[in-house]
Amino acid sequence: MPSRVVVLDYGSGNLRSAQRAMERTGADVTVTSDPHAALDADGLVVPGVGAFSSCMSSLRAAGGDRIIGRRVAGGRPVLGICVGMQVLFDRGVERTDPRPGAEEEVTEGCGEWPGTVDRLRAPIVPHMGWNTVRPPEDTRLFAGIGPQDRFYFVHSYAVREWEFVATNERIPRPKVTWAEHGEPFVAAVENGPLWATQFHPEKSGDAGARILANWVDTL
Amino acid sequence: MSVAVRVIPCLDVDAGRVVKGVNFENLRDAGDPVELAGTYDADGADELTFLDVTASSGDRETTYDVVRRTADQVFIPLTVGGGVRTTDDVDRLLRAGADKVGVNTAAIARPELIGEIAERFGRQVLVLSADVRRVREGGQPTPSGFEVTTHGGRRSTGIDALEWCERAAGLGAGEILLNSMDADGTKEGFDLELIRSVRARVEVPLIASGGAGAVEHFAPAVAAGADAVLAATVFHFGQFTIADVKKSLREAGHPVR
Numbered sequence: 001m002p003s004r005v006v007v008l009d010y011g012s013g014n015l016r017s018a019q020r021a022m023e024r025t026g027a028d029v030t031v032t033s034d035p036h037a038a039l040d041a042d043g044l045v046v047p048g049v050g051a052f053s054s055c056m057s058s059l060r061a062a063g064g065d066r067i068i069g070r071r072v073a074g075g076r077p078v079l080g081i082c083v084g085m086q087v088l089f090d091r092g093v094e095r096t097d098p099r100p101g102a103e104e105e106v107t108e109g110c111g112e113w114p115g116t117v118d119r120l121r122a123p124i125v126p127h128m129g130w131n132t133v134r135p136p137e138d139t140r141l142f143a144g145i146g147p148q149d150r151f152y153f154v155h156s157y158a159v160r161e162w163e164f165v166a167t168n169e170r171i172p173r174p175k176v177t178w179a180e181h182g183e184p185f186v187a188a189v190e191n192g193p194l195w196a197t198q199f200h201p202e203k204s205g206d207a208g209a210r211i212l213a214n215w216v217d218t219l
Numbered sequence: 220m221s222v223a224v225r226v227i228p229c230l231d232v233d234a235g236r237v238v239k240g241v242n243f244e245n246l247r248d249a250g251d252p253v254e255l256a257g258t259y260d261a262d263g264a265d266e267l268t269f270l271d272v273t274a275s276s277g278d279r280e281t282t283y284d285v286v287r288r289t290a291d292q293v294f295i296p297l298t299v300g301g302g303v304r305t306t307d308d309v310d311r312l313l314r315a316g317a318d319k320v321g322v323n324t325a326a327i328a329r330p331e332l333i334g335e336i337a338e339r340f341g342r343q344v345l346v347l348s349a350d351v352r353r354v355r356e357g358g359q360p361t362p363s364g365f366e367v368t369t370h371g372g373r374r375s376t377g378i379d380a381l382e383w384c385e386r387a388a389g390l391g392a393g394e395i396l397l398n399s400m401d402a403d404g405t406k407e408g409f410d411l412e413l414i415r416s417v418r419a420r421v422e423v424p425l426i427a428s429g430g431a432g433a434v435e436h437f438a439p440a441v442a443a444g445a446d447a448v449l450a451a452t453v454f455h456f457g458q459f460t461i462a463d464v465k466k467s468l469r470e471a472g473h474p475v476r
Contacts, residue, residue, distance in 0.1 A: 014290075014313055014314075014316060014317070014318055016287070016290055016291075016314070016315070016316040017290055017294070017316055017318070020290065020291050020294075020316075021294050024294075049340070049341050049343060049344070050340055050341025050343070050344075051341055054341075083341075123422065124422055124423070124424055124446060125422055125423070126342070126343055126393050126394070126423065126424065127222060128222075128343070128393070128394060128424045128446070129222040129223055129224075129225050129265065129424070129446065129447070130222065130223045130225070130265055130476045131221070131222045131223065150223055150476045152295070152296060153222070154296075154318075154343045154393075155343065156342070156343070180221070181221070181222060200296075202294065203294060203295060203296050203318060204294070204295075205260070205294055205295055208294060209294065
């Protein structure tokens with residue numbers, strides 16, 4: 001039986017590419033906003049593009065934050081992509097201007113992980129294009145990926161500090177993958193059932209296909 | 220390591236068919252944009268751009284179909300431009316599977332469109348395409364000496380090109396596709412002065428277009444400040460390949476995929 005994957009449709013992003021790229025792994029993929037299907041699936045993909053605040057309000061309106069929370073509590077896999085990763089953190093700060101003191105809008109996220117999504121400090125923003133990543137050892141998400149492999153990023157905001165410190169040694173440590181554009185930022189996370197990438201695996205050619213297949217293999 | 224310079228082939232598509240002649244061996248159908256997209260993907264293209272030159276709006280459905288079929292088979296970013304006038308046009312293209320949408324004339328006529336698109340879909344979907352040339356003798360002067368044109372460079376707008384790029388980025392354009400109408404078709408190289416001038420004014424990524432005629436032309440465009448390079452004819456006619464361009468960029472010290 002192929003794994004049943006739901007791509008959560010809450011009105012954000014190019015879902016067709018996510019669906020097709022996921023289907024290439026052999027998974028049985030449905031794009032839907034139906035909460036029951038989203039809870040029931042072997043794996044849930046949370047896509048997302050655009051602004052943190054508008055993504056988060058659409059996600060809440062669709063009950064997506066609760067679906068993610070219930071799945072994670074039950075140990076059921078969730079994969080966040082791009083802003084679908086960002087909304088998993090505590091909060092997003094959007095700025096009209098990167099300089100300190102400028103007007104900012106803070107939006108509460110799903111709070112699955114501590115941390116803040118903030119504007120990248122880099123000469124050229126958005127960070128748009130193919131970049132390399134630095135996964136930790138023993139990563140499952142990046143199995144088979146080499147240091148020269150590149151992934152497609154398109155974002156102006158990122159998690160610039162990883163704040164989750166596991167003090168209990170019995171809890172497996174989250175595996176955090178970093179990338180760099182002007183400064184280091186979180187490119188991917190593997191943490192129990194909750195995995196996420198800042199880049200777009202569905203748009204990252206063969207390297208991205210490998211990432212998706214690695215995730216589907218865990219379902 | 221840093222983000223790689225993107226090499227982007229551009230296909231002109233008219234009612235679902237590639238126009239402006241493509242001369243490739245081993246293609247079943249040289250006019251099929253979907254098959255060509257797959258070929259360029261295999262060649263190492265970092266992104267694809269379709270410029271929809273369909274004149275009749277009745278044939279628009281064909282464009283959406285081409286975008287759908289391409290997005291179903293090619294897993295690299297796809298930008299579609301041409302004839303985009305409203306946020307609903309953008310919505311249809313994104314739903315069909317486009318990742319980014321190019322806006323040109325409609326934004327000149329109504330700059331608020333840029334903000335409306337950025338607000339609804341995020342600025343990362345919006346590529347502002349600017350057809351720029353030096354003001355000709357007898358033309359209306361602009362502060363920078365560069366002006367924005369429409370109708371493939373045939374019509375002046377009198378708008379200063381550098382101010383326009385800066386304004387568009389401020390309004391919400393996530394990227395600028397800079398077409399030099401002076402260099403376009405010359406095959407003598409990119410317009411480095413134009414690239415440098417726009418680079419100095421905007422912090423969004425810049426795609427250089429127009430003038431590529433040799434492999435050696437690409438690295439200077441990147442050195443001048445381009446984050447990506449776009450070409451059509453030289454790739455379509457197999458004058459050199461995307462891999463050739465990347466090799467030359469790599470030798471010049473620029474990161475490529």
